[in-house]
Amino acid sequence: SQQGEEDPQALSIQEGENATMNCSYKTSINNLQWYRQNSGRGLVHLILIRSNEREKHSGRLRVTLDTSKKSSSLLITASRAADTASYFCATDAKDDYKLSFGAGTTVTVRA
Amino acid sequence: NAGVTQTPKFQVLKTGQSMTLQCAQDMNHNSMYWYRQDPGMGLRLIYYSASEGTTDKGEVPNGYNVSRLNKREFSLRLESAAPSQTSVYFCASSELWTETGAYEQYFGPGTRLTVT
Numbered sequence: 001s002q003q004g005e006e007d008p009q010a011l012s013i014q015e016g017e018n019a020t021m022n023c024s025y026k027t028s029i030n031n032l033q034w035y036r037q038n039s040g041r042g043l044v045h046l047i048l049i050r051s052n053e054r055e056k057h058s059g060r061l062r063v064t065l066d067t068s069k070k071s072s073s074l075l076i077t078a079s080r081a082a083d084t085a086s087y088f089c090a091t092d093a094k095d096d097y098k099l100s101f102g103a104g105t106t107v108t109v110r111a
Numbered sequence: 112n113a114g115v116t117q118t119p120k121f122q123v124l125k126t127g128q129s130m131t132l133q134c135a136q137d138m139n140h141n142s143m144y145w146y147r148q149d150p151g152m153g154l155r156l157i158y159y160s161a162s163e164g165t166t167d168k169g170e171v172p173n174g175y176n177v178s179r180l181n182k183r184e185f186s187l188r189l190e191s192a193a194p195s196q197t198s199v200y201f202c203a204s205s206e207l208w209t210e211t212g213a214y215e216q217y218f219g220p221g222t223r224l225t226v227t
Contacts, residue, residue: 042201104153
């Protein structure tokens with residue numbers, strides 16, 4: 001069963017705006033990862049945040065993790081048309097190191 | 112480096128036919144995975160191989176078999192295809208997890224399979 005669930009399911013924004021999406025999960029985790037999938041392609045790893053970290057940055061990406069609420073957020077700042085994609089969170093639970101993926105958030109950036 | 116490669120890219124099968132999806136990685140990773148992706152459901156793990164010589168069932172293994180041929184190659188076989196197996200199949204690889212958790216996974220481009 002899916003551990004993570006993303007919210008919203010879909011998001012449409014203007015180029016230059018910020019995009020925020022959330023991920024909630026059910027059990028205690030080791031790490032949480034975010035991936036991007038462009039239409040018709042494989043997933044690409046964006047960022048990994050460990051359970052003892054609260055925030056992480058990578059370029060225009062900012063990820064937060066709140067283990068007390070079992071949730072994470074991914075913020076993409078100053079969005080570009082190339083950011084149009086589906087974004088997935090994935091968690092590996094304590095004592096079970098396989099990744100469990102959510103259903104994804106589809107982001108459309110309008111020019 | 113090619114990363115993770117998959118063949119074929121597209122396949123149409125009739126119900127009851129069999130086929131093997133091939134996957135290879137050139138990153139010297141220990142672990143390899145097969146997922147299926149269906150609309151609105153994210154990725155679900157079919158089988159994985161934590162290291163060469165081992166394979167284990169994932170969340171949805173029924174109707175599939177796998178072979179870890181060597182460290183580079185991990186194949187997925189459908190013995191008797193069913194319409195419910197129409198999906199996009201992704202292979203991935205990664206370093207073997209440690210007590211601190213899983214590592215990032217590298218994905219292939221996918222195989223789009225239709226079973227009629």
